[in-house]
Amino acid sequence: MVSAAESDNQWPQAAYDNQKTGQSPYLSSQNDSVKWNYSSANNSVFEGNSVLFGSTPVVGSDGTVYVAYDDVGDTRYDIYRLVALNPNGTTKWTYTFSDPEKSIITSYPVLGPDGTIYVTLKSNGDMSYYQGTLMALKDTGTEAKCVWEYILPLELRDPPTGSSPIPSPVIGSDGTIYLGARMNIDDGRLVIFALNSNGTQKWNYTVMDGDSSNLVGQVSLSKEGSIYFNALVRQYLDYYSVFYALKDIQTSAICKWSYTIRDDAPIYPVGYSTIGPDGTIYVGFEKLAQDSSWNSYLYAFEDNSSYVRVKWIISEFDRIMAPPAISSNGTIYLAASDLISKERNLYAFTDLGSEASLVWKYPINNLEWSPTIGADGTLYVMSFMSSLYAINPNGTLKWTSDIPSSIKPAIAKDGTLYGGGTFVDDSHELVIYTSIIYAFMAPASDIYLLTSIDNQNPTLGDIVTATLKVGNNGPNVAYQTILKFTIPEGMEFINTWADNGTIYYDPATRMVIWNLGDVPVGDPHAYIQFMVERVGSFIISPEVTTASFNPDLNQKIQALFITVKSTNETETVDASNVKTVGMKNTGMPFNAIILALLIVLGSFLTARNK
Structure with missing residues (x-):
């Protein structure tokens, strides 16, 4: 099984591929020159004065850019829209999720190898239980058409940590769609679903650890087809983490192994797992002590088919802001804060097999996410509501942009870097948010x-x-x-x-x-x-x-x-x-x-x- 990134899609999901590396095969912007922007302000597509991003951009095989928005209109509930932009920044079409039973986008859209757009949704309303839906859309060129919907068989339960009740799916090379959701079983249990490309169910797998469980981050897929995911498990008042590896045997799934991380204080997984070029799996975990202080760890796992081995652990972090990114040469890039100073840094490590070696660190205020990596190793890093940074692979600054970045950037085949900024106007009684997509100039030669x-x-x-x-x-x-x-x-x-x-x-x-x-x-x-x-x-x-x-x-x-x-x-x-x-x-x-x-x-x- 191979990643969805090996299709013709230019940027199929937020972390590029099913291994969540964030590594693009394309060279991208060498400076902060912008060729166009797409603003929600005074835009007929949106109804409300305030518009927030509902997702990071994804880019299809023809260069179409897909972005989800939360349109804060005058109605009781927000309106969610999926907007398709042409490569020149003009609107291609807009799809509005108006049905109250499937109206809230719970995560960013994902592109299948055939160009199908998958969107996870939940029902609107003030409640603890929701209907969950996976919707498959087709881009016809002038509009989006719903091909099929899969309504989850049980009601959703909101996760206790505020994470998404249905993270984005991942799509295998054979078209199988994998997603997880916290279902209304017992006190709420995590169920992993495998769907056929036509929206019918292949199998489901229920996590039975503890009294309740929920998925943290997406499912990740190795190039060989192993299914990895992080579960946050609750046993009475105790929270701990279990990292799972499943194998798809067509009619069902079997658990290859699981690894439990439990302590005298709650242990929380940090999003999805990231898989390196050699198959090493990198996962972050955070421990919340009784004095409300944090201590966070980066684990490196080796999958030995029937069991897992811990290669090494780095434990010098206060918080880990996001799962790591991995370059094509195996360098690990992690957004985290220092255990002592609490300063946020982008860290670069090399995996030496039995330990990790720090190569460099670069301080970035408001660092929130792992980088997007260009073909030349340039790291494009968002600092929430602050500058977008471009860092050279040796840890020196390449350029910065004054745009208050709020979404993880994506790279298109022609090298265009798509970033997003949200501007806040608090001079009114109600704060107004304006969201703008920026297309940074790509290097082009003849x-x-x-x-x-x-x-x-x-x-x-x-x-x-x-x-x-x-x-x-x-x-x-x-x-x-x-x-x-x-x-x-x-x-x-x-x-x-x-x-x-x-x-x-x-x-x-x-x-x-x-x-x-x-x-x-x-x-x-x-x-x-x-x-x-x-x-x-x-x-x-x-x-x-x-x-x-x-x-x-x-x-x-x-x-x-x-x-x-x-x-x-x-x-x-x-x-x-x-x-x-x-x-x-x-x-x-x-x-x-x-x-x-x-x-x-x-x-x-x-x-x-x-």
Whole structure:
């Protein structure tokens, strides 16, 4: 089973993938330049003077941005809306949840691999028991249509800690939908549901620990399909935490293992679990002492199928503000406050196997959430009702924005960073809240490759020099740019050099790799010398990749054509002499791959791009 992030959706859920890493494959904003904003003020979409965000943004495969809002109107109850925005910031459509039985959005929307929008809802009213609903919506382009609804079989019970009665679902690669809710069983018990993609139930699993229980945070899924979740359990007046691992066996679920954390003081889990690249599971827990002081812990678990092992524990925190984020290189980023000073910091740790090592910490006032991570390792961090921070992976400040951030940002495929700010006007009798989505400028480049060779018709034993010119028409720097060039069989590598960057030859793969780094607007050159050792016609197709948004890159790569003749005669080259060298897809965004096939029919040559 794989994460929903491996679909075409650009940002399917608040923490990006089902492992909750927060790591995007896309390079994002390098400064605080804003290209547009979408405000709730004087907006015909909303009825009330005050509008609050009901969710973080999620981004579909076509770049549509979906955001939930709490429209504080003049009616007795707030009105919840799901708004779809085009990539240019205009309104695509609005869906209003007006049915009182399913009118309050309980968590942020989630996108399924096929683009279905899943929204968890509860009924409105002043009561302790609610109807719970999972709604599946389809974006038709001009409106949202409800495909199906799943009404939970029992009434909901509000969790005692104020957490969501129905957190957002997660969707497996086979379309199975996993969600949990505190149901009206005994004093309220947590039930995990598995639904088919058509909204019918596959199975449910009831947590029977203690007198009552509720889900804290979302369910997380490992890449192998293990289901992890945190339960807060109450036994009489004692609260403690149990961390579960389930296995989906299609018709039911079995518990692989559970791990209980219990003390002489209440123990609370901190949201969902986060799963690292090697499968290590990171979970935060908080202990509330009798003197109302806190002591919080970050656990690292190793899932050994039938049992769990604790790798290490960090216990130096006052509070843990949110579950950690994990970069693609395994660095753990945690928003927490220091046990002694109470100062809030963004911490960076490395997992050494038997312990964690602190790399750096960066103080941020009002830090509330774990970061969103760009492809270059930049950390985008919200500080509630304060600045949005961009932190370099080495712990230094990249930039800040004066926007009072209030939602965790999302990254789109073109690199746009979507953040949100809420502005408070308390000059009136009733406080007015204005919520604004900001689209921060993405780095965009226009890379091209021009090639030439000093002798297109060499004879055996000649040394030829290929010149590669990588240009960038801008408007921005092309970040993390790499060129790869394979020396065909029948040619011997002699030498290579470049104007800038690093360039080297790998004899094992016969590949010249030119790492240009960040390419400004300009045209650096590289030179490659090789000796021709075989008669025939060759086409060499270099590959250029960049982390910047560069959608037309594959149309601007020029190949090299060489026809090698013998030293004593001019030959008619047949198809068996044609050598074609292409490059495989590296899986990086916006890569350019030109696979050329040279077909020789007599003396007529036809080059075809594939």
